Amino acid sequence: MRVMVIVKANKQSEAGEMPSQKLLADMGKFNDELIKAGVMLAGEGLAASSKGKRVRFSKDGKQTVIDGPFAETKELIAGFWIWKVKSMQEAIDWLKRCPNPHDQEACEIEIRQVFEAEDFGPELREQEMRQREKLAAKS
Amino acid sequence: MTATDTHRAIDAVWRIESARLIAGLARIVRDVGVAEELAQDALVAALEQWPLSGVPENPGAWLMATAKHRAIDLVRRRKMQERKHEDVGRVLEAERAEAAPDIDASLDDDIGDDLLRLVFMACHPVLSTEARVALTLRLLGGLTTDEIARAFLVPEPTIAQRIVRAKRTLTEKQVPFDVPRGDELVERLTSVLEVIYLIFNEGYTATAGDDWMRPGLCEDALRLGRIVAELMPHESEVHGLVSLMEIQASRSKARVNKDGEPILLLDQNRALWDQLLIRRGLAALDRAAKLGSQRGRYAAQAAIAACHARAVEAAETDWKRIAEFYAELAALTPSPVIELNRAVAVGMAFGPQAGLDLADVLESEPSLKDYHLLPSVRGDFLVKLGRAEEARTEFQRAAALTRNARERQLLLARAQACGGATP
Numbered sequence: 416m417r418v419m420v421i422v423k424a425n426k427q428s429e430a431g432e433m434p435s436q437k438l439l440a441d442m443g444k445f446n447d448e449l450i451k452a453g454v455m456l457a458g459e460g461l462a463a464s465s466k467g468k469r470v471r472f473s474k475d476g477k478q479t480v481i482d483g484p485f486a487e488t489k490e491l492i493a494g495f496w497i498w499k500v501k502s503m504q505e506a507i508d509w510l511k512r513c514p515n516p517h518d519q520e521a522c523e524i525e526i527r528q529v530f531e532a533e534d535f536g537p538e539l540r541e542q543e544m545r546q547r548e549k550l551a552a553k554s
Numbered sequence: 555m556t557a558t559d560t561h562r563a564i565d566a567v568w569r570i571e572s573a574r575l576i577a578g579l580a581r582i583v584r585d586v587g588v589a590e591e592l593a594q595d596a597l598v599a600a601l602e603q604w605p606l607s608g609v610p611e612n613p614g615a616w617l618m619a620t621a622k623h624r625a626i627d628l629v630r631r632r633k634m635q636e637r638k639h640e641d642v643g644r645v646l647e648a649e650r651a652e653a654a655p656d657i658d659a660s661l662d663d664d665i666g667d668d669l670l671r672l673v674f675m676a677c678h679p680v681l682s683t684e685a686r687v688a689l690t691l692r693l694l695g696g697l698t699t700d701e702i703a704r705a706f707l708v709p710e711p712t713i714a715q716r717i718v719r720a721k722r723t724l725t726e727k728q729v730p731f732d733v734p735r736g737d738e739l740v741e742r743l744t745s746v747l748e749v750i751y752l753i754f755n756e757g758y759t760a761t762a763g764d765d766w767m768r769p770g771l772c773e774d775a776l777r778l779g780r781i782v783a784e785l786m787p788h789e790s791e792v793h794g795l796v797s798l799m800e801i802q803a804s805r806s807k808a809r810v811n812k813d814g815e816p817i818l819l820l821d822q823n824r825a826l827w828d829q830l831l832i833r834r835g836l837a838a839l840d841r842a843a844k845l846g847s848q849r850g851r852y853a854a855q856a857a858i859a860a861c862h863a864r865a866v867e868a869a870e871t872d873w874k875r876i877a878e879f880y881a882e883l884a885a886l887t888p889s890p891v892i893e894l895n896r897a898v899a900v901g902m903a904f905g906p907q908a909g910l911d912l913a914d915v916l917e918s919e920p921s922l923k924d925y926h927l928l929p930s931v932r933g934d935f936l937v938k939l940g941r942a943e944e945a946r947t948e949f950q951r952a953a954a955l956t957r958n959a960r961e962r963q964l965l966l967a968r969a970q971a972c973g974g975a976t977p
Contacts, residue, residue: 451666452570453780457830497830499773504566508613 417456417529418498418506424464424491425517429484431463434518441514449498454509458496489522503528560605568597571614572696577668578618582625584731586675586693587721592628596621669694670785671731677746680727685720686749688713694781695774705767706756743786747795747852750779754799761814772803783838793842794853800835801859804828815960820868832863854883873903890919898931906938926955930965937972946972 427434434442449455461467464483471479485491493516500506506526516522572593580589596617610616676690691697691705699717703710734742757771779796786792808826811817839860842853849857857879865871880896893916901909913932922928933948949969953962 451781451784453777453784456834499777501569502562502566504562505569508563508566508570 416500416502416531418500418503419527419529420496420498420506420510421492421525421527422494422516423523423525424488424493425520425522426488427517428493429463429465429488429491431465434516438514438516438518442516445513448512449496449509454498454500456497456499458494460494461492464491497529560609561601563609564597564600564604567600567609567613567617569696571617572597573672573694574614574665574669575617575621576693577672578665579621579625580672580675580731581668582622583628585721585725586672586689586731587725588628589625590693590721592621592625593617595624666785667733669781670733673746673782673785674733674742675724675729675731677742677749678724678729679742679745680729681720681723683749683752685716685723686745687752688716689720690749690778691753691774692717694778697774701767704765705771707765707768743789743791746782747791750775750782751795751799751852753778754802758802761810769806772799772806775799776803783841787841788845790842790845790847791850791852793838793845794850794856797835797838797842797856798852798859800831800838801856801863804831804835804863819862820871824866824868827863835863836860849882849886851883851886854879854886858883871902873899877903890916890922891925893919894922894925894928894931901931901935901938906935910935910939924955926952926961926965928952929955933965933968937968942972945969 433439446455446458449458464485467483467485469481469483469485471481473479498506498509500509503526510524510526513524516524575593575596576586576589579592580586583589583592599620600613600617604610672693673690676693677686681689687706688702691702692699697705699714700710703713706713733739753771754775757769757773757775760768760771776796776799779792779799783792783796804827805819805822807828808822808824809817835856839853839856842849842856858876861872861876861879877896877899880892880899884892884896894913897909897912897916900912910932913928913935916922916928929948930952933945933952936942936945936948946969949965949972953965953969956962956965
């Protein structure tokens with residue numbers, strides 16, 4: 416399965432400030448580990464929301480372009496990874512090795528599962544049923 | 555954390571750490587079978603202790619430390635029992651490992667090398683191909699025996715036996731735990747790449763409705779390939795193989811229709827091609843190219859796949875380039891099937907007569923005598939040249955040769971479409 420790992424923004428990232436040398440080095444090392452383990456599929460940092468825009472879709476189909484920066488800093492995204500893992504637990508385990516992207520401040524990193532084609536089809540349900548049967552037979 | 559949570563956490567840790575653990579231990583005890591046992595023992599200890607004490611900060615180091623103590627005991631005991639086969643070097647190695655004050659540091663320095671040694675050992679040519687595949691998936695892929703059995707549609711005891719025998723063979727033949735050098739490296743690396751690509755292809759040919767472990771093999775192979783690429787970043791063929799796998803994997807959603815039947819590349823819905831994997835595949839191909847050495851067989855195949863990947867629509871395909879790459883591939887690994895593929899590409903690039911000229915040469919090729927794609931390809935050229943009668947004969951010939959029912963239907967339909975009198 417794939418997961419998207421989302422790093423939220425903070426005052427520093429929104430101000431366009433570079434993280435400390437130590438954090439850069441630690442983060443570089445962590446990314447290296449991910450690559451060496453064949454887990455890393457993609458990873459990007461996002462520019463501050465002051466450089467971003469939003470397009471608002473109103474109910475009647477009207478579109479309005481809004482310039483950044485945007486207010487709710489801790490809900491904004493500062494960067495993301497896409498990892499290839501066997502389970503959500505594996506993703507959590509990897510994340511435990513990640514340096515705090517906000518240096519000393521508290522922060523949260525979110526892990527979200529990426530939809531695969533099978534998530535939409537009857538095949539997954541069938542597969543689940545087969546697995547349940549198997550487990551039932553074992554117990 | 556509940557017991558279940560801990561177990562799940564341990565599963566995940568095992569997946570991340572097991573290969574490095576086994577590799578590091580193999581260096582101490584010089585035997586992958588024993589190394590795996592020691593690693594398993596450490597896992598058992600974790601299963602017993604972590605539910606009570608919690609998952610440690612650095613689970614890999616915990617496992618390694620636990621296993622290392624027993625490894626060193628083992629080596630010491632061995633040394634005492636076999637006084638005449640004193641291997642002072644080995645004991646010193648083990649003692650040095652124990653004395654290492656900063657386990658993390660010594661882990662990082664050597665573990666890449668050890669992992670590579672493990673890769674080469676598991677893929678040693680003294681083992682049969684199936685043994686290499688099973689051992690690689692077990693020691694490096696972290697798959698259980700059951701998972702491997704399900705992936706290859708083989709009973710579990712068969713795989714278990716295969717692995718036991720493989721380990722025994724490595725011990726009996728005294729295969730050294732080393733990274734080969736020079737000429738030997740080239741040959742041994744070929745074996746490694748062969749094993750990885752075999753695993754990938756097994757997954758690639760999985761059909762809908764199969765156990766999900768089967769297509770999962772593509773992911774396992776990709777992961778192994780990526781890992782080896784980082785361990786041997788200067789070997790261009792490794793990047794070539796990774797590129798080929800990334801690009802082939804990029805088509806997995808487009809390759810089969812909802813009835814599970816394969817869709818030809820040129821007919822696939824390219825919107826379903828995974829652009830992330832394509833990007834990675836092109837990047838890997840780039841890395842291979844930048845290393846400057848001549849393109850190997852995997853890089854050449856990847857270059858062909860990349861040509862297709864770059865075309866937004868089938869009509870935009872750069873067939874001339876593909877034809878060139880096929881010529882390159884044919885020079886590296888001459889084969890009538892590659893020649894036939896080259897004929898197709900040449901036909902697309904330079905017109906059906908050029909393609910037919912090449913295909914005609916293959917008519918006398920004994921190994922293609924019963925190969926249905928040869929008359930199928932000739933038939934296609936003949937249709938494009940307006941030689942419908944001859945085309946019909948070829949499609950009928952192809953239909954008679956293929957063992958695939960659906961393919962036969964398609965070929966007979968093409969024969970029919972050529973019109974003309976029915977015999």
